[in-house]
Amino acid sequence: MTLDAPDGVALGRFYSRLLDWKFYPADNGLGGAVAPSEQAGFNLGFQTEEHYVRPVWPAEPGKPQMSMHLEIEVDDLEAAVAHAVGVGATVAEFQPQKTVRVMLDPAGHPFCLYLDESEL
Numbered sequence: 750m751t752l753d754a755p756d757g758v759a760l761g762r763f764y765s766r767l768l769d770w771k772f773y774p775a776d777n778g779l780g781g782a783v784a785p786s787e788q789a790g791f792n793l794g795f796q797t798e799e800h801y802v803r804p805v806w807p808a809e810p811g812k813p814q815m816s817m818h819l820e821i822e823v824d825d826l827e828a829a830v831a832h833a834v835g836v837g838a839t840v841a842e843f844q845p846q847k848t849v850r851v852m853l854d855p856a857g858h859p860f861c862l863y864l865d866e867s868e869l
Contacts, residue, residue, distance in 0.1 A: 754796070761794075
């Protein structure tokens with residue numbers, strides 16, 4: 750999966766800090782990927798898109814909509830939100846659930862921090 754952004758490198762570095770994964774820059778300098786290790790077998794990619802338009806959430810008619818969002822399970826919702834804000838995320842205004850916090854990355858992509866409700 751690759752996320753577009755006005756600055757793919759900056760967004761990749763944000764997710765590197767958020768997830769505590771290593772950032773691997775692309776050879777062209779316009780993006781890169783993050784992964785927990787070089788041998789992980791999976792990554793999350795980022796690329797610079799010159800004509801990127803920030804999505805709105807929740808969706809509004811006639812506005813750019815998100816095409817996907819990441820869901821990240823956490824053990825402590827308040828601590829996870831504080832960490833995300835500390836590395837550059839913002840808390841979305843609309844919050845539909847008590848055990849989920851919708852966050853926005855620096856490029857406006859929504860992502861969710863959530864508690865496993867079966868463990869509550």
